[in-house]
Amino acid sequence: MPVQPEEKRMYMQAIQIIGAGSAEPARVVTNDDLANIMDTSDDWIFPRTGIHSRRFCAEDETAGTLAHRAAEAAIRDAGIKKEDLDLILVASMSSDYAAPTIAATLQKTLGLREIPALDINAACSGFIYGLEVARGLLMASRKRYALVVGSEQLSRLLSMEDRNTAVLFGDGAGACIVELLPEDAGIENGTKPLYEALLGSRGSDVILAPGCYGTTPVDHMLMDGKEVFLFAVKTIPEVLEALLEKSGLALEDLDYVVCHQANARIIRNVVRKLHAREEQFFMNMETYGNTSGASIPMALAEMKQKNLLKHGAKLALIGFGAGLTYGGALLTVR
C-alpha cells in the first residue's frame, strides 16, 4: 500500500470522537454452552480465537433495539443534546429489515430532527467506512455532529450445525458521536488535529452471508477461516503502516490500536510482525466474540468506561472483513 507523495501533502479535515456507548445483549453464551449443542470445546475455541463467551440477542432484542441503546449511551457520554445531531449512520450486515433501515428507525425512536439517515454495509469494516462517510457528508453539508453506530445480530446468520462459524461470532452494538472539526483548526499554532483514513476492498467470497439474491444458495454464514486469517495478518500491518506514513507519526506515538475484534490470534500475529507491545492493542473478544461492524465502537465504549482514553488520546482504528473490505483511521478522542 504505497503512499503517493500528493496524498502526504493533502490536508484532511479532521473528525474527532467525542462520545461512545454500547449495548450488550442479554444472553451470555459460553464455549461450554456451545459444546452442549455441537461438537466443539473451550479447549478448541479459546486457544485459536481468544473467545470464551459471546452475547446473543434475547427474544425481544434485535440489531435495531441494540443500536438504539448504544446510541442513547453515546449521546449521554458526549454530553450533547439530541437536537444537535446532524446525521445518523448505522453500519450493519444483519439489520432487522432491508427497509426501513436501522438508521431511519433511530431517527424516530431517538426523537431526532428529520436529519439524513443511512445504513451502510461493509461487514466488519463497516464502522470505519461509517466514519469516512460521516466526515464526507458533514463536510458536504457544512454540519457538525454525526451519530455513527455499528450494530449486529449475527446469531441470526449462524447455523448451530456449522461449528466452523457458529463459535466465532456474537451480537452487540456500539455507537460514537463524531464531531467535524473546523477546517482551519490548529493551523495558526501548528497543532493541526490528527486525522488520516484509508479504505479499500478486494472482491472475494471467502466470507459469505445470506441475502435475498445471488447464485449460490446460502442459508447461513460461511467462511474460509484460513484465507481470512492470511488476509487479516497481511492487511492490518499494511493499513497501519500506510496511515502512520501519511501522518508522519510512529507506532509508539499512538495511545492505542483498536483492531476489529475477530480473533486474538490474528492480533497477536500482527503485534509480532510489527515488533509492537501487545498492551497497545486493545482486545475484548474474550467476552463478546466477533461482533463484526459493532466490534470497534464497542471496544471504544469499554475503553472510555475504563478510563483508558485520556483527553486527546491518539488512536488507530483498523477494520477488515467480508467483502473483502478493509479500512483504517487515525484520530483523537476528546
Ligand code: ACO
Ligand atoms: N470445534 C472443534 N473443532 C473444529 C471447530 C470447532 N468449532 N471448527 C473446526 N474444527 C476442526 C476442523 O474440522 C478441523 O478438523 P480436521 O483436522 O479433522 O479436519 C480442525 O478443527 C482444524 O480446523 P482448521 O479450520 O484448520 O482450524 P484453524 O486452526 O485454521 O482455526 C479458525 C480455524 C479459528 C477459524 C482460524 O482459521 C481463524 O481464526 N480464521 C480467521 C477467522 C476470522 O477471524 N474471521 C472473521 C472475519 S470477520 C468478518 O467479516 C465476518
